[in-house]
Amino acid sequence: MEERAPNQAIKPPTESKDILRWLKENLFNTWYNALFTCLAVGFLYVIFKGILTWVLTEANWNVIPANLQIFLVGAYPREEIWRVWVVIYTLGILTGLSAGIWGGLALRLALVIGGVGGGIGIILAFFPAPLSSRLGLLGGVVLLAASLFLGRGRKGMRLWVLGGWLLSFPWTMVWLHGFGGLPVVFTSNWGGLLLTLILAAVGIVVSFPLGVLLALGRRSTLPAIKWVSTAYIETVRGVPLVTILFMAQIMVPIFLPDFRIDKILRAMLGITLFSAAYMAENVRGGLQAIPKGQHEAAQALGLNYPLTMLLIILPQALRSVIPAIVGQFISLFKDTSLVAVIGLLDLLGIAKTVIANPDWLGLQAEVYLFAAVVYFVFSYSMSYISQKIEEALEVG
Amino acid sequence: MENNSPQSASDKIPFWRDIRVLRVLFQVSFLIGVILLAGILYTNMLRGLRGLGLTLNLDFLNDEAGFGIAEGIAYEPSDAYLRAFWVGVVNTLRVSVIGIVCATILGLVIGIARLSSNWLVRNIAAIYVECFRNIPLLLQILFWYTAVILQLPSVRESFTFFGGVFINQRGVYLPSPQPTSGVKIWIGCLAVGFIFALALYLVRLRKLRQMEQPGFAAKWALPAFLLVAILGWFLIPGKPFTLELPALKGFNFAGGIYFSPEFAALLIGLVIYTGAFIAEVVRSGIQSVAKGQWEAAKAIGLSEFQTLRLVILPQALRVIAPPLTSQYLNLTKNSSLAVAIGFPDLFNVGNTMMNQTGQSIPIFAMIMMSYLFISLTTSAYMNWYNRRINRIGR
Numbered sequence: 008m009e010e011r012a013p014n015q016a017i018k019p020p021t022e023s024k025d026i027l028r029w030l031k032e033n034l035f036n037t038w039y040n041a042l043f044t045c046l047a048v049g050f051l052y053v054i055f056k057g058i059l060t061w062v063l064t065e066a067n068w069n070v071i072p073a074n075l076q077i078f079l080v081g082a083y084p085r086e087e088i089w090r091v092w093v094v095i096y097t098l099g100i101l102t103g104l105s106a107g108i109w110g111g112l113a114l115r116l117a118l119v120i121g122g123v124g125g126g127i128g129i130i131l132a133f134f135p136a137p138l139s140s141r142l143g144l145l146g147g148v149v150l151l152a153a154s155l156f157l158g159r160g161r162k163g164m165r166l167w168v169l170g171g172w173l174l175s176f177p178w179t180m181v182w183l184h185g186f187g188g189l190p191v192v193f194t195s196n197w198g199g200l201l202l203t204l205i206l207a208a209v210g211i212v213v214s215f216p217l218g219v220l221l222a223l224g225r226r227s228t229l230p231a232i233k234w235v236s237t238a239y240i241e242t243v244r245g246v247p248l249v250t251i252l253f254m255a256q257i258m259v260p261i262f263l264p265d266f267r268i269d270k271i272l273r274a275m276l277g278i279t280l281f282s283a284a285y286m287a288e289n290v291r292g293g294l295q296a297i298p299k300g301q302h303e304a305a306q307a308l309g310l311n312y313p314l315t316m317l318l319i320i321l322p323q324a325l326r327s328v329i330p331a332i333v334g335q336f337i338s339l340f341k342d343t344s345l346v347a348v349i350g351l352l353d354l355l356g357i358a359k360t361v362i363a364n365p366d367w368l369g370l371q372a373e374v375y376l377f378a379a380v381v382y383f384v385f386s387y388s389m390s391y392i393s394q395k396i397e398e399a400l401e402v403g
Numbered sequence: 404m405e406n407n408s409p410q411s412a413s414d415k416i417p418f419w420r421d422i423r424v425l426r427v428l429f430q431v432s433f434l435i436g437v438i439l440l441a442g443i444l445y446t447n448m449l450r451g452l453r454g455l456g457l458t459l460n461l462d463f464l465n466d467e468a469g470f471g472i473a474e475g476i477a478y479e480p481s482d483a484y485l486r487a488f489w490v491g492v493v494n495t496l497r498v499s500v501i502g503i504v505c506a507t508i509l510g511l512v513i514g515i516a517r518l519s520s521n522w523l524v525r526n527i528a529a530i531y532v533e534c535f536r537n538i539p540l541l542l543q544i545l546f547w548y549t550a551v552i553l554q555l556p557s558v559r560e561s562f563t564f565f566g567g568v569f570i571n572q573r574g575v576y577l578p579s580p581q582p583t584s585g586v587k588i589w590i591g592c593l594a595v596g597f598i599f600a601l602a603l604y605l606v607r608l609r610k611l612r613q614m615e616q617p618g619f620a621a622k623w624a625l626p627a628f629l630l631v632a633i634l635g636w637f638l639i640p641g642k643p644f645t646l647e648l649p650a651l652k653g654f655n656f657a658g659g660i661y662f663s664p665e666f667a668a669l670l671i672g673l674v675i676y677t678g679a680f681i682a683e684v685v686r687s688g689i690q691s692v693a694k695g696q697w698e699a700a701k702a703i704g705l706s707e708f709q710t711l712r713l714v715i716l717p718q719a720l721r722v723i724a725p726p727l728t729s730q731y732l733n734l735t736k737n738s739s740l741a742v743a744i745g746f747p748d749l750f751n752v753g754n755t756m757m758n759q760t761g762q763s764i765p766i767f768a769m770i771m772m773s774y775l776f777i778s779l780t781t782s783a784y785m786n787w788y789n790r791r792i793n794r795i796g797r
Contacts, residue, residue, distance in 0.1 A: 249739045261455075
């Protein structure tokens with residue numbers, strides 16, 4: 008036995024980096040795990056061999072670059088596409104500035120967005136994509152980085168940036184539609200990924216005030232308001248989105264015969280009404296988490312109901328439901344694909360038309376896989392962001 | 404205290420500052436607003452309907468439907484619209500129930516696999532969940548339908564398994580069991596076996612209680628019942644069931660159980676998508692049980708299976724049940740995506756009825772009421788189940 012001086016501490020056993028030992032501990036620690044490992048390896052071999060041979064040798068990927076523009080913006084006129092770039096740059100600058108000013112979470116968001124943009128740019132380099140769009144993406148990433156450095160430490164710009172975020176949504180809509188000297192691009196020409204993102208953004212932004220009102224209504228002590236809100240929320244949550252979209256398409260012209268509301272606006276209406284019910288339930292979760300003492304304290308200060316809600320309750324409640332709202336945005340982003348059923352040309356709708364194009368017959372798998380990858384990249388990076396937000400809120 | 408009251412008749416609260424009056428006034432004006440809005444929409448609707456030459460009634464439901472429905476319960480194009488709608492409702496229920504069962508099994512397996520101590524299994528399960536959760540369901544269903552099932556070989560070159568299962572681009576054909584004359588005797592045999600097994604179960608349950616030991620109470624009863632069932636199957640003269648194999652007749656298969664390509668695509672899409680969500684529900688449910696519970700169960704000498712069955716699952720189920728309910732409801736509602744690939748579910752049939760009759764308002768009301776009914780009964784049942792599992796152990 009080894010002799011040790013009494014003051015000599017025993018070192019903890021070092022973690023072994025031995026690969027064989029890792030294999031034994033993680034893959035072959037029991038007889039059934041060894042069996043599972045063998046089965047899993049066989050499964051992976053079959054799947055990967057099939058997928059890789061198909062992707063590398065059999066699939067015809069020419070269909071993607073040839074239709075890339077309509078996948079991204081639909082029938083938005085070619086000579087007006089610079090307006091879409093302007094929107095991307097504006098959002099990039101705003102993100103960069105916020106990241107520079109606030110740091111922390113905003114910085115991480117900016118890094119994710121910049122990373123995704125740069126990643127797409129790198130992937131595009133392998134495709135015969137038009138030079139303009141590659142340069143455009145590069146420009147976006149550079150602008151984001153530049154405004155990040157510009158915004159560092161400039162706390163005075165906070166209000167300006169917040170105002171910019173508030174205005175960015177209506178400004179984007181008006182700018183893409185066109186005003187003044189800009190030629191008007193009718194919403195019927197909006198399509199592809201652009202339409203998908205706009206529908207999801209409208210669904211969240213417009214449904215937000217509605218959802219807050221409905222949530223307050225459901226928690227109200229006034230029975231009439233409580234019943235109406237509850238009935239609305241439960242009815243909408245009990246039926247599928249497709250029925251609401253169809254209803255908006257068919258019923259709006261019947262109920263509002265004096266207005267000419269085009270298909271996309273009707274879809275937006277349907278999505279907003281649908282999303283408001285879910286938003287209300289999310290907000291209600293936040294409201295329920297506020298201790299009763301907050302209400303009582305506000306009352307003791309002599310605040311009336313609207314002031315209590317605006318100044319005391321909602322700021323706390325909304326902060327705690329941000330992760331839930333991001334989650335709702337992700338599922339809404341996926342759910343907007345349902346507008347393809349009512350004939351709108353969002354990303355999925357465009358995929359369907361490309362497949363139906365006689366020039367590209369028999370390429371369903373390629374086209375759908377491409378659309379799936381685009382949806383996945385967006386939705387996965389958003390859920391990564393929402394995880395980070397959750398962590399940051401728990402710390403803060 | 405009364406004489407201390409500062410109030411006198413002169414400075415009574417004016418009614419526009421009296422909270423009790425304000426509450427009533429506010430509600431009344433709110434209701435008037437809602438009713439006015441509904442009234443405007445209603446008059447608009449009447450005007451719009453008059454423009455289309457339609458009147459609002461339900462008489463059309465008894466008219467002849469005149470369109471075919473590819474699958475489901477017995478139905479002829481000469482049947483009434485109401486019957487057609489009912490076929491759609493049954494199809495929705497069929498795909499939802501089968502989908503819920505399959506998605507639960509898949510989700511349970513994947514959810515447990517995500518907690519496996521095997522690195523490879525754990526990561527395969529994680530990749531599966533992340534991939535299928537982040538791609539829209541409609542895209543997945545369209546992919547399975549147009550890129551996989553419709554690309555399968557033609558009827559004459561179908562994939563064949565065990566000589567009785569045929570898979571081709573027209574659908575999936577399975578052998579169907581047909582009862583013969585011997586089936587009644589066999590069912591009687593099963594009943595006897597069941598009573599015998601029940602007795603064994605009760606005996607063992609009592610014994611376990613007396614010994615105050617945990618154990619699997621059906622350990623004797625289950626094999627006994629199976630033994631009786633199998634003995635009966637072979638000893639009774641004439642098999643109780645014969646298998647009716649699908650056979651190629653003309654251009655298609657006939658006989659056996661048949662699933663259309665639309666049904667198969669919808670089911671595959673729903674099960675894989677919902678399975679990924681259920682896996683997450685199961686994983687977080689199991690993880691919510693404190694680690695000490697595992698260790699305590701180990702300390703009193705329970706086996707791994709006993710730990711799961713007696714300690715972990717009863718506690719995890721309480722966490723799992725509410726989100727699982729909403730996944731079931733989501734699956735049922737998502738089955739309405741059938742309209743994209745032409746499976747005749749209740750929404751698709753309703754849509755056809757709307758196109759034929761133009762009676763969109765009553766048909767929409769019927770569709771929404773059906774979904775609401777399904778949603779409310781499912782959540783009522785799950786709430787009851789939730790209360791029951793929560794009461795145990797309190």
